[in-house]
Amino acid sequence: MQPGQSSGTKSGSITTQNLVANGAATAGSAVELDLGGSYNTVGIQVTGTYTGALSVQFSNDGSRWETVAGTVVGNAIELLASGAAAATIVSAAVGNYRIRSAGFNKIRVTGLAAMTGTAVVTMVATN
Numbered sequence: 001m002q003p004g005q006s007s008g009t010k011s012g013s014i015t016t017q018n019l020v021a022n023g024a025a026t027a028g029s030a031v032e033l034d035l036g037g038s039y040n041t042v043g044i045q046v047t048g049t050y051t052g053a054l055s056v057q058f059s060n061d062g063s064r065w066e067t068v069a070g071t072v073v074g075n076a077i078e079l080l081a082s083g084a085a086a087a088t089i090v091s092a093a094v095g096n097y098r099i100r101s102a103g104f105n106k107i108r109v110t111g112l113a114a115m116t117g118t119a120v121v122t123m124v125a126t127n
Helices: 078-083
Strands: 010-016 030-034 041-051 055-059 095-100 106-110 114-127
Touching: 030 114, 041 106, 078 106
Parallel strands: none
Antiparallel strands: 010 030, 010 114, 030 106, 041 095, 041 114, 055 106
């Protein structure tokens, strides 16, 4: 694909806590997108009414998932204004976020904390 062209999108709902933080996600607790190791950035849109922080995780083998550490998930508007980013998408937050994804095969957004309601997550990978 050419730079800027999407690898596809993935949408889904998170309605429950992921009880297997580093393995196969509990049903209804994650939205996963295959990156194929080729895409530099993932745009993440979160809508819905929910509580419980959302975590971004990467995997290269599709079996072992690791939560991204540090300040890497940025609200697109806040990043443009201040350069600020956060380690998670905070409880009940809706908006558009982006994260660097170069070098990874898979990404997922998951609820590692207790969840109520429904977080609707849509991801798009681009260069």
